[in-house]
Amino acid sequence: MNGEAITAQIPHRYPFLLVDRLLEREPGVRVVAEKLLTINEPYFQGHFAERPLLPGVLMLEMLAQAGGFLESEPLLGKPIFLAQVLDARFKGAAFPGDKLRLEVSPDASFGGLMRIKGIVSCDGRVLCTAKLLLKNSVGPKGSA
Amino acid sequence: MSDLKTELKTMIIERLKLEGMTPDQIDDKAPLFGEGLGLDSIDALELVLGIEQHFGVKIEDEAAGLQAFKNVESLTAFIAEHRTA
Structure with missing residues (x-):
């Protein structure tokens, strides 16, 4: 699953769509996606000019975007x-040419919030692990 | 019931890292969210997990859960009612 199927589910677009391909998708259970890094990524211009490497926070964003496919509704x-x-x-760095594997699964949910567990890996090496809380709809009345 | 209330307040303080607060500073009838204790929806999820782990009470029905989250008094009653042990 890729291309239009991806842009039909999450609203992210160039230059900030960070999911290239879906390998597995079972809404509410598990998603495995891929992001392929090329030297042409805009952030490699300055991070860093002499030694391009993926900013760690973008791995969190990749997991969050992959988490969008855990929702059954677009x-x-x-x-x-x-x-x-x-x-x-952050256990390791990612560089131009790397194929990143994004694995996410739900951990808990309540009131329009879903907590997910995520792993970013490359060729079997774990680069990043995190839990993220994603808000997908209007939560409890009167709360932020 | 009052023991359960104190236990619940202690759990809330620890779980939500309300540093410097003591159980007797939480008013039984003060709203947990917004004004009152000032919790937000992120705290609500933490609270759901805390109640499940600490008291063995699962909050599956979100509407019932939100009703119970009104204040410490309503939450204590909810836990007492659904607790199996």
């Missing part, structure tokens, strides 16, 4: 945002 036009980052660990 998220286009919905008020979605990243609400919390928990236990993020």
Whole structure:
């Protein structure tokens, strides 16, 4: 699953769509996606000019975007945002040419919030693990 | 019931890292969210998990859960009612 199927589910677009391909998708259970890094990524211009490497926070964003495919309904036009980052660990760097594997599964949910567990890996090496809280709809009345 | 209330307040303080607060500073009838204790929807998810782990009570029905989350008094009653042990 790729291309139009991806842009039909999440609202992210160039230059900030960070999911290239879906390998597995079972809404509410598990998503495995891929992001392929090329030297032409805009952020490699300055991070860093002499030694391009992927900013760690973008791995969190990749996991959040992959998490959008855990929802069974398309998220286009919905008020979605990243609400919390928990236990993020960056264990390795990613470079131009790397094929990143993004694995996410839900951990808990309540009131329009879904907490997911995610792993970014490359060729079997774990680069990042984190829990993220994603907001996908209007939560409890009167709360932020 | 009052023991359960104190236990619940202690759990809320620890789980939500309300540093410097003591159980007796939480008013039984003060709203947990917004004014009152000032919790937000992120805290609500933490609270759901805390209640499940600490008291063994699962909150599956979100509407019932939100009703119970009104204040410490309503939440204590909810836990007492659904607790199996």
